[in-house]
Amino acid sequence: MxxxxxxxxxxxxxxxxxxxxxxxxxxxxxxxxxxxxxxxxxxxxxxxxxxxxxxxxxxxxxxxxxxxxxxxxxxxxxxxxxxxxxxxxxxxxxxxxxxxxxxxxxxxxxxxxxxxxxxxxxxxxxxxxxxxxxxxxxxxxxxxxxxxxxxxxxxxxxxxxxxxxxxxxxxxxxxxxxxxxRVRAHYAALMASIFRLTPESVVLHTGAIVFNGAYVMMMPAFAQGARYVLHGAFDARAFVATVAREKVTHTMLVPSQIAAILDLPDLDPVQLLSLQVVLSLGAPLPLARKQALESLLPGRLHELYGLTEGFITVLDRRDTARKLGSVGVPPPFFELRIVREDGSEAEVGEIGEIAGRGPLLMSGYYGQPELTAQTIRDGWLYSGDIGRIDEEGYLYLVDRKKDMIDSGGVKVYPRDIEEVIATHPDVAEVVVFGVPDEKWGETPFAVVQMKQTFGKVCTPEQLRDWINVRVAARYQRVSAVALVSSFPRNAAGKILKRELRAPYWEGRERAI
The missing domain is CATH 3.40.50.980 (Rossmann fold)
Incomplete structure (x- = not known):
């Protein structure tokens, strides 16, 4: 073999x-x-x-x-x-x-x-x-x-x-x-190096292993001969108890799981001190949550931005504090560029589509050569995500191309608004998307899950007004806020944005 x-x-x-x-x-x-x-x-x-x-x-x-x-x-x-x-x-x-x-x-x-x-x-x-x-x-x-x-x-x-x-x-x-x-073997070798995983490591996975992100820790754990601890499902209290009992060194979590752990009213960080690497992936981790985790467990947080199709960047724990808003840099053997609409490479700080290449690249979409050709061009994987790089080469996510809101001809990025809303002390999670508007074409709309344990929950109107005095521009103001007890999610824990957005767009075509 x-x-x-x-x-x-x-x-x-x-x-x-x-x-x-x-x-x-x-x-x-x-x-x-x-x-x-x-x-x-x-x-x-x-x-x-x-x-x-x-x-x-x-x-x-x-x-x-x-x-x-x-x-x-x-x-x-x-x-x-x-x-x-x-x-x-x-x-x-x-x-x-x-x-x-x-x-x-x-x-x-x-x-x-x-x-x-x-x-x-x-x-x-x-x-x-x-x-x-x-x-x-x-x-x-x-x-x-x-x-x-x-x-x-x-x-x-x-x-x-x-x-x-x-x-x-x-x-x-x-x-x-x-x-x-070959790709899975590269997962094993590269991720072990990136996340300092050794035969003595103890890896805890509490999310669903049916999604590709699970392989980020699974493959190096099995290649190194480390101990792999698997939970049947995520539970914040069970997570903390297992870390303390098994002396877990490495774990990966999606942002909603990190939020649930941080929101435990009796969380004792001493129980988590064995952790050497806490990897956030699957969706952008809001800045407020990054700061809270970095304060609770300094020097442990890594963030991975990646596509199952085969490209990643990693914000290493050494850089988390000084590059808090970034999702890091491509690891060795990977390349990154930001591409304009005309296909040319963008300048430093300029917003464009994220494209990358490296040893994790897929063979293609199974049975769909045309779709494969649209996604992989001249060896580069085009992500459909919008971002920029700074003068040191660190990547900053702006948003998904498909999630961008066209409001009166102005490009509005939901993530900018979500970051503002996430700083509200009563907010657990938030999703912003465009809804139809007769005057502007689209206007921002926020769906918010509130914390159950914090203070007195405000009304949707109060939260809307709180948001609209804090966003950076008038076109970022939300037209309304809907409060929900929970978000629809897939097995990976990702919020299903299209299910939230669909009722507002039934029978209509989006502008993008």
Whole structure:
């Protein structure tokens, strides 16, 4: 097997540190020998079920030990793991399963009904395996029963596909991003270097591992032979307790999770002192939250801006305090540029589209060569995000191209307004987007989730007035504020902006 294939990582650790703890999930603590045996047994079961290298294996599961096992069994077998969100309903599952054409779909008791209905409508045969608490027909336990661990791995090269990661779908139709073993091997090596991850590290992951951001810490942890602690779902109190108990050194969180931890009324930072790296990713972390986290745990915060398609920048903990508004710089082996509408490169400080290239670049969108060609041009990945770089080369996000508001011909960036609103002491999270306006075409509108534990919650009108005296320009004033108890989210924890915005634009076309 080529060294840049991730198949064989488990066997390596099972041979050289067999009794070291590899994976912790709930009360289960598995050594490298035990976890490698589980994955080998599943790989053999899939092979006996007819799965060959290159075949797709889909999952519709929340965090569980079986999901982690499926990922690594697929890697050893050469099957292509296709993780799908357990929040998807039948119609969404049907379109993705039709696109991916998997041999097997692993579902849970919670998702089995929707998955079964979706499979019934497909044009190809698909085997369903259910991860259930009680073994039954088509159960995971029955599927692997009697199988010995796979002894002989198929041969494949680093360009062999490893994953199809469907985009989160926060702004449009999901697309299948094809990532190879070579890309995953680069995740392992580069992220370990960037985030100082070693064999002695303890990595805690509390978010959903069905989204690509999970691989940022998962891959280096498994390559280094570190301990990987997985929670079934995010809970702020459980997070703090696990960090203290396991002496966690590395974790990654999306901004809403960071907010939930910071808002714990009895948070004791002493319980978090083992943390060396707290990585924020998935969405911009508001400045107010960055400052609060940096004050609570100085010198730990990293922020990653990235696209599953294959480009990242990182704000290192050394630079967080002095470059608080930035999302950092491209790591070694990556390049970044800001591109004007005419395709020329922008000057320092000038706003344009973020484009980048590097060793994590996808093979393309699965089965969509035209869309791939629109996104990757001359080897550069065009992000659809708007940003600028300063004189030292640090990247600052401005907004998504699609989220930009056109108000009377003036470009209004929602993130500028969101940063102002996030400083209000009662605000937990905020989303700003454009809504139709007869005079201006579009006008800013804010949807706000308030903190439950802070003071007296203000009215929407009071909050609107508070915002409008603090924004930098008249065209940034919000027309109204809506208060919500929670935001719609995907499995990654990202807010689904299009679901919030859709009711205001039904039957109308946006200007951009």
């Amino acid at each position: 080529d060294a840049l294939c991730i198949a064989g990582l488990l066997a390596h650790h099972a041979r050289y540190q067999p009794e070291a703890v590899a994976v912790v999930f709930g009360e289960q603590r598995l050594s490298w020998r035990e976890f490698a045996a589980r994955c080998g047994q599943l790989a053999q079961a899939m092979a006996q079920a007819g799965v060959q290298p290159g075949d797709r294996v889909a999952t519709v599961l929340g965090n569980c030990l079986e999901l982690l096992t499926i990922y690594w069994a697929c890697a050893d077998l050469g099957a292509v793991a296709v993780p799908l969100s357990p929040l998807l309903q039948c119609s969404g599952l049907q379109s993705l399963l039709q696109d991916a054409a998997p041999k097997i779909v692993f579902a849970s008791e919670a998702t089995q009904a929707d998955v079964s209905a979706a499979i019934a409508a497909l044009s190809m045969p698909v085997q369903l395996v259910c991860v259930a608490a009680v073994p039954a027909a088509h159960s995971y336990a029955g599927f692997v029963a009697g199988c010995a661990a796979m002894q002989q791995r198929p041969h494949f090269t680093p360009e062999h596909p490893c994953n199809i990661m469907y985009t989160s779908g926060t702004t449009g139709q999901p697309k299948g991003i094809l990532l190879t073993h």
